[in-house]
Amino acid sequence: MKWPTVPLVKLCQIETGRTPSRAHPEYFGGDNVWVTIADLNDETVSESKEHVTDNAVAKARMRPVPAGTVLLSYKLSLGKLGIAGTSLFTNEAIAALPPRPGIDLVSKYLFYALKTVDYLALCHGAVKGKCLNRASLNRIPVPYPPLSEQRRIVEILDQADALRKKRAEADAKAARILPALFYKMFGDPATNPKGWEQKPFDLVFKDRTARFPKLQKNEYQPAGRFPVVDQGKELIAGYCDDESLVTRVGFPVIVFGDHTRIVKYVDFPFVAGADGSRVFVSKEGFVPAFLATQLELHRIPNLGYSRHMRVVRRLKFLAPPTSLQEAYAKQAMSIRPLLNAQGVCHSRLDRIWQCLLHRAFTGDLTAKWREAHMKELLSEMEQQAKALETPVIEKRVTKVKSKRHAGRRAKKAEEKQP
Numbered sequence: 001m002k003w004p005t006v007p008l009v010k011l012c013q014i015e016t017g018r019t020p021s022r023a024h025p026e027y028f029g030g031d032n033v034w035v036t037i038a039d040l041n042d043e044t045v046s047e048s049k050e051h052v053t054d055n056a057v058a059k060a061r062m063r064p065v066p067a068g069t070v071l072l073s074y075k076l077s078l079g080k081l082g083i084a085g086t087s088l089f090t091n092e093a094i095a096a097l098p099p100r101p102g103i104d105l106v107s108k109y110l111f112y113a114l115k116t117v118d119y120l121a122l123c124h125g126a127v128k129g130k131c132l133n134r135a136s137l138n139r140i141p142v143p144y145p146p147l148s149e150q151r152r153i154v155e156i157l158d159q160a161d162a163l164r165k166k167r168a169e170a171d172a173k174a175a176r177i178l179p180a181l182f183y184k185m186f187g188d189p190a191t192n193p194k195g196w197e198q199k200p201f202d203l204v205f206k207d208r209t210a211r212f213p214k215l216q217k218n219e220y221q222p223a224g225r226f227p228v229v230d231q232g233k234e235l236i237a238g239y240c241d242d243e244s245l246v247t248r249v250g251f252p253v254i255v256f257g258d259h260t261r262i263v264k265y266v267d268f269p270f271v272a273g274a275d276g277s278r279v280f281v282s283k284e285g286f287v288p289a290f291l292a293t294q295l296e297l298h299r300i301p302n303l304g305y306s307r308h309m310r311v312v313r314r315l316k317f318l319a320p321p322t323s324l325q326e327a328y329a330k331q332a333m334s335i336r337p338l339l340n341a342q343g344v345c346h347s348r349l350d351r352i353w354q355c356l357l358h359r360a361f362t363g364d365l366t367a368k369w370r371e372a373h374m375k376e377l378l379s380e381m382e383q384q385a386k387a388l389e390t391p392v393i394e395k396r397v398t399k400v401k402s403k404r405h406a407g408r409r410a411k412k413a414e415e416k417q418p
Helices: 054-059 107-116 134-138 147-175 177-186 288-297 322-362 367-372 374-389 393-416
Strands: 005-007 028-035 050-052 070-073 081-084 094-097 141-143 198-200 205-207 226-229 238-240 253-257 263-266 277-282 316-318
Touching: 028 054, 070 107, 081 107, 107 141, 107 147, 107 322, 147 177, 147 322, 147 367, 147 374, 177 288, 177 322, 253 288, 263 288, 277 288, 288 316, 288 322, 367 374
Parallel strands: none
Antiparallel strands: 005 141, 028 050, 070 081, 070 094, 198 316, 205 277, 226 238, 253 263, 253 277
16 A cells, blocks of 8 residues: 655645834734744744734734644755744744645644655755745645554654654763863863963964865765764764875864864874865864864854854964863863764664654555554545545636636626627
8 A cells, every 4th residue: 555645735735924024123022922944943833032013913914823733944944844832923934834624634744754855856046045936835745644644653753753852862961071071170261261371273273174185975985994074963974995085194183164163073094074174283282182172162153154264263272281281181081982972872863763754754664554454544545535636726726717707708798788
């Protein structure tokens, strides 16, 4: 038994929000939740950074989004998702997706299904301004199993997602250990409350980036002799067998993501991956482990996907006695292997999660369950097929055409009258 794949517009009423005029500050700050892309974080959305007044709702003719409705961003940050936890409003970059009357669709099922969509393949516009137009939104493909199987899929994915979240919470707690130790010993590098001597970037680091060839992302291998380190979140992004690409420098080094601002402490031979990976070596009088944490703690503003090196080169770095830096490094080096191991586990969990999502929406995840409930599912599928028979867009077009024909007939009748 194969599920139908249905265009989103046949399952949902696709409703986009509005932004009240910024020329009227009095429209903002009311009691109505008004969701923007910044509020979407793959969770239930019950609050927002900005609120709007009842007057703004009336003037902008904003329609409320009912609780339980799936929210999808379709401009700039494509594919960000949430579920309305209360009645709310959204701006024009977010589509609310309530099911059409008569359509059996579990909101959480739709939420998970939309995580698997390749939005870039559907989008239009420039590279820095990706968006989905209405036609693209309408045709987003959604696998549409029977209602009971939707519920079973959600049950399995909810359990797996709960485990992921628990792991993420544990990782977040562990990630705070090194910063806490640094603050205790040296204070905040941005404010220097302990009054340490400070030095500019060029007296602290040697930038060795230009000396090494880089491996493009499409050349990464899933396994190989040498690990690839790039500016992504994972310590090791892939592997390579080409020894000529291995970074030739004294270790440890610091890898900085020029686009991502991610800092990595690397104490093993590696291949530098993709554009944006900067390789720094510490100068005399500075300990690499100390500098790696300090660079992480500097509050480098997010410039999007622009280069951040111009900001880094203007930073001032604390220069306490080397003995204190080494004392910090000794403690840090006992903790970093544990953090790295956690990072590997996190990557594995993410891969398992992506595999689960893939299997869920190809039908493999619930194949055995489906066999055990075949009679019930066939009955549900017949009901679904009937609900999908009613045209959505075509019906509206036919109605418009009928009105036009009626108007023409009336005009001809008037012309025939004496």
